[in-house]
Structure formats: C-alpha cells, structure tokens
Amino acid sequence: MNLYVYTLRRLLYIIPVLLGVCAIVFFLFSVVSPDPTLIMLGKHASVQQMEELRRELGLDRPWFIQYLDIVKSAFTFDFGRSWSTKQEISTMIKQGAIPSLTLSLPAFVISFVISITVSLMVAFYRGKFLDKIAVFGCVSMMSISSLAYILFGQWFFGYKLGWFEISGYDYGFPDFIPYVLLPILIWVILGLGPEVRFYRTVLLDEIYQDYVRTARAKGLGEHVILFKHVLKNALIPIITNLIISIPFLILGALLLESFFSIPGLGAMTLNAVNASDFPVIKAMTILTSVAYIIFSVITDICYTLVDPRVRLR
Amino acid sequence: MAAVEQQSKSLWQHAMGTLFRDKMAVVSIIIILFYVIMAALSATGIIVADWTEEVGPSYGSPSMDNWFGLDMFGRSVLAKTIKGTEVAMSVGLIASLLSLVIGVTLGAIAGYFGGRVDEFIVWFYTTFTSIPNIMLLVAITFISGKGLKAVILALGLTGWVGLCRLIRGEVMRHKDREYVHAASAIGAGNYRKLVRHILPNVTHIMIINFSLQFQIAIKSEVILSYLGLGVQGRPSWGIMIDDAKLELARGVWWQLAAATFAMAIVVLAFNILGDSLRDALDPKLKGK
Numbered sequence: 059m060n061l062y063v064y065t066l067r068r069l070l071y072i073i074p075v076l077l078g079v080c081a082i083v084f085f086l087f088s089v090v091s092p093d094p095t096l097i098m099l100g101k102h103a104s105v106q107q108m109e110e111l112r113r114e115l116g117l118d119r120p121w122f123i124q125y126l127d128i129v130k131s132a133f134t135f136d137f138g139r140s141w142s143t144k145q146e147i148s149t150m151i152k153q154g155a156i157p158s159l160t161l162s163l164p165a166f167v168i169s170f171v172i173s174i175t176v177s178l179m180v181a182f183y184r185g186k187f188l189d190k191i192a193v194f195g196c197v198s199m200m201s202i203s204s205l206a207y208i209l210f211g212q213w214f215f216g217y218k219l220g221w222f223e224i225s226g227y228d229y230g231f232p233d234f235i236p237y238v239l240l241p242i243l244i245w246v247i248l249g250l251g252p253e254v255r256f257y258r259t260v261l262l263d264e265i266y267q268d269y270v271r272t273a274r275a276k277g278l279g280e281h282v283i284l285f286k287h288v289l290k291n292a293l294i295p296i297i298t299n300l301i302i303s304i305p306f307l308i309l310g311a312l313l314l315e316s317f318f319s320i321p322g323l324g325a326m327t328l329n330a331v332n333a334s335d336f337p338v339i340k341a342m343t344i345l346t347s348v349a350y351i352i353f354s355v356i357t358d359i360c361y362t363l364v365d366p367r368v369r370l371r
Numbered sequence: 372m373a374a375v376e377q378q379s380k381s382l383w384q385h386a387m388g389t390l391f392r393d394k395m396a397v398v399s400i401i402i403i404l405f406y407v408i409m410a411a412l413s414a415t416g417i418i419v420a421d422w423t424e425e426v427g428p429s430y431g432s433p434s435m436d437n438w439f440g441l442d443m444f445g446r447s448v449l450a451k452t453i454k455g456t457e458v459a460m461s462v463g464l465i466a467s468l469l470s471l472v473i474g475v476t477l478g479a480i481a482g483y484f485g486g487r488v489d490e491f492i493v494w495f496y497t498t499f500t501s502i503p504n505i506m507l508l509v510a511i512t513f514i515s516g517k518g519l520k521a522v523i524l525a526l527g528l529t530g531w532v533g534l535c536r537l538i539r540g541e542v543m544r545h546k547d548r549e550y551v552h553a554a555s556a557i558g559a560g561n562y563r564k565l566v567r568h569i570l571p572n573v574t575h576i577m578i579i580n581f582s583l584q585f586q587i588a589i590k591s592e593v594i595l596s597y598l599g600l601g602v603q604g605r606p607s608w609g610i611m612i613d614d615a616k617l618e619l620a621r622g623v624w625w626q627l628a629a630a631t632f633a634m635a636i637v638v639l640a641f642n643i644l645g646d647s648l649r650d651a652l653d654p655k656l657k658g659k
Contacts, residue, residue: 078498091514197646201586201639203593205612206631213619305503312505313594328598331509339513343506350501 061362068358072351079347080128087336088124097334098141115141128340132348137341142333147341150326155308157227158315158322161238162307165245170300173250177257182284184262192254199251208317211244225319241314260295264288294364301357305349389651396647399640406637410460413453422450422606430623440625442614451606452629458607459634462523462592467584469527471534471577475570478538483546483565492539496532504529508591512600519602522595526588534580541573575652582648586641593634608634
C-alpha cells in the first residue's frame, strides 16, 4: 500500500473511533447513569424543581441532540459549564493544564532517562546476577500499591525528614519547583518497575537477532553492538511507547496531584468525581481520548516511515 | 511378544511438569491458595465473624495479642486485613472471569468469521482503548452506584481488550490449519470447529491472561476503594490505606503496612506465577 493512501486511511479512521468514544460517553452519562438532578437536588426535591433543573441543564432535549452536543464538543473543545463551580470548563482546563504539565513533563523526561539507562545496563549483563536481581526488583516494585509509595514518600521525605513541601502549589517559574520535586521523585520511582521491564524485553528481543550474531562474529565489541546496533533497532518500539504515553500526561498523575494538592487536571477530575460534576468528567474523558487517538495516529504514521513492512499489512 | 507400553506425555502433563519443577511458581501457587482459603473462611464467617468488635485501646500498637495492631476504634487490623482479602479475592476472581468471557467471545468471533464482523469488533475495541482506563473505570464505577458490584463490573468491562486482541490473532492463524479443514471435511459446523477444535488450542493464552488480569483487578480495586468508589461500610485494603493517610503523622504505621504487604505479596505471587505459566505453556516465548 502506498504511504499516502495508508496515511489517508489512518486519518479517516479517526472519525468512526471518535464517534464511538462519544457514543460510549453518551451511553455512560446520559443513558445508564442515575438521574443527575436527583444527585444535585437531594432526595427531597419536588418534581417541579427537577423539571426546571433538567430544562436548565438541557437534559430534556431529545437524545440525538444530546449526543450531537458531545460530538461537537470533541471538535470545538467547548464543554459548557461545570455544574459545581459554574465556570467554563475550557477555562478550567486551561488553568489546570499548567500545574499538571509542570509536574508531568519533567517527571516524564527524567523517568525515561533513568529507566532507559537502567535497562541498558540490565541488558548488558543479561542472564547474570545483576539482571536477575533487577528483574525481580521490577516485579516486586510493581506489586506494591502506588498509594503506598505516595503515602510513605510524603510522610517520610516531606514530614519526617522535612526535605520537601508536603502540599500546595505556586504559579510562576521558579516558585512552583519546591512543590513538584517530591511528586516528581515519586513518579520516577513508580515508573521504574514497569518501564525497565518493558525496555529490557525490547532490548533483549533485538539482542537475540541474527544481525547481532553477525556483528559479534566480525569481531565488534559488546559496547558497540549494544549502543550502535541494538539500541538503534530497539528505538522503534521505545519511541512508540514514548509517543503513546504523551496523551496520559494531560491527566497528570490523578493520585499524585490530589495527594499533594496540586491544582492540576488530575485533581480537578477527582474533585469532579466526588462532586458528581458530570460535564467535567465527560470533558476530561473526551479530551484525553481525543489526545490518545491523535497520538496513536502519529505513532502509526511514524512507524510506517521507519518500518515499511507495516504498510503492507 | 508383549507390547511395550509407550507412554508419551500429553502437552498439559508436560506443562504441569515444567511448572511444578519451578520452585518460585510452586511457592506462588501456595501463597495464592492461602489467600483463597483465607477469603473463603472469612466469607463463610468461620474466621473473623465480627470485624467491628472492639478488642483494645484506640491505635493500640502491634503486640502478641493483636499482631497487626488496632485502628482508631480499637478494632483489630488483622481482622480488617482478612476482610480486605475477601473483597480483593472476590473482585479479582469475578472481574477476571467476566473479562475472560467477553474477551474470548469477541476475539474468537472476530478472528473466526473475519470480514464485517471482524471490522466491527476491531472498531469496538479500538474505541474502548482510546478512552484512558482510569477514566473508564471511574466512570463505570460511579455510574453503577459505587460498591463491590460496581467495581467488579467496571473491572470486568475494561479488562477484556488485551485478551480479545490476542485471541483474535491466534484464532485467525488457526482457522486455516489442516486440522480445522479436516474437521469441516467430516461435517463439523462453525460452532463445533471454533469451540471444540480451535479454542482448546488457545487455552494457554486464556490462562496466562487470567493470572495477569487477576492482579490488575486487585490493584485497581485498591485504588477505586481508596477513591471512595469501592466497597462501602466494610474494610478493604484501599479503605485501610485511605485511613492511614491521617494516621501516619501520629506514628500509626501498622494499618498502612498491613494493607500494603497483604496486597503486595499476593500481587507478586500472581506476577511470578504468570511468568512461570508463560514459560510452561508457551515454550516459544521462553527466556523473554
């Protein structure tokens, strides 16, 4: 298949997937959900009050118009107003994005650099003692609840040792740094287990290929093989994994933000869940899904550029 | 001349042999069985009939009488941990069975019939994976009214995609194999070919995935319960961790430690068992 035809097809496939996402969101929040007016007004609301609120929120309109509203919002990012704070949701998202990104971007980069360094070391000593310890360490680290890391980290480094700020946030360049240091540290530790395990598998997949044996046969040293040959080929799945994790940075770290009272999008989402704020939950679901869809298309297209075999499938 | 009895091992006997020679796998199985028995005993009320009972002072520290210490209301943390085990194991079991059934059914139908049906199912799971898991989990639990059933439903409904993909691919590879053609030559219909002939050949994928899904469900239950979306009015590891949030500053660490270790040990056992199962059942992947 021609590269352009493939790209076009891949781009067109966005439409049915996006409509599907909107359908799921619609189904969850407008079909099977409990009556939101009941949640908002409490048990003692009169029928008339409920009717009025329904009209105010636009819940009395026919279902296909409500569905079309969701679809429209996926393109215009106009999600209406929050039920609890009455603010424009798009403004809330813009405000929340900055604290979220100041936490998630540096954490993402640092976490990647550390994990890839450790996995290269582990792959170099594959099958040896260090490798076995590292693999067992990764699995053990993944088995502990992320809540435990956050709670313990906050208590130990923030409270007991007093090295970091425990909670809060300041806007502006140098001011936010003390507040995000500890969350970043915990994020890096949380990511270490799964990431090292993944990159190790990717690297080992390449290490047992024929071209590595050839390289070794012609007398290349282990370092040259690992860094010049193996790493170059392993870059494809590594980069794919990196690009596809970007959309999740928008959500920030749901739990980290709420623990450290960082006013980002993750904390906003959790607050919305606690307040039964449907429009905000819907908006965040659609926003992250759109980001995911866009980035998965980018990944697929990059993939075909690098590896033409994919196109033929 | 007496016939020499030539006993060859079946595929499953072989796999079981490999599995039981693996010491780590055996230890994991024993640990998981222990958790299952604890959960069953707790569910039937044989042990921990009443976890709300006050057995000592508020925040009593771990002692010979109360190994895991006491919580704010003087209740035994050990009893709460065991009750939490019951919740975790039942969520893990039912949710992973639910996602197993959905994943295998959709995957097998897509892979076997192909064409339009396949396109539809692929579209369906692509759509599903486009929504971040945590959002979907929170939304489904929230909408189905919080509590144990809601958590099970949410985890069951979100956990099937990976398995569906794998089964679809495997069934596609198998459906044109000679044994399937042979089955249709002797008159087997679609249902029989798929269920009696192809599916037994992909069972190993289901088993490996089941053990993976089980621990994901346990981990997610803890987070959902922590967020207040999980079980209500009874202990769960997630709720215990939520309680611990305010206790740590007072130096009360045992509730956090008990819930964390209880969860970590069983999740670790499932992780190790999953890897060993893969080595035993799918020798092609060995060493990866």
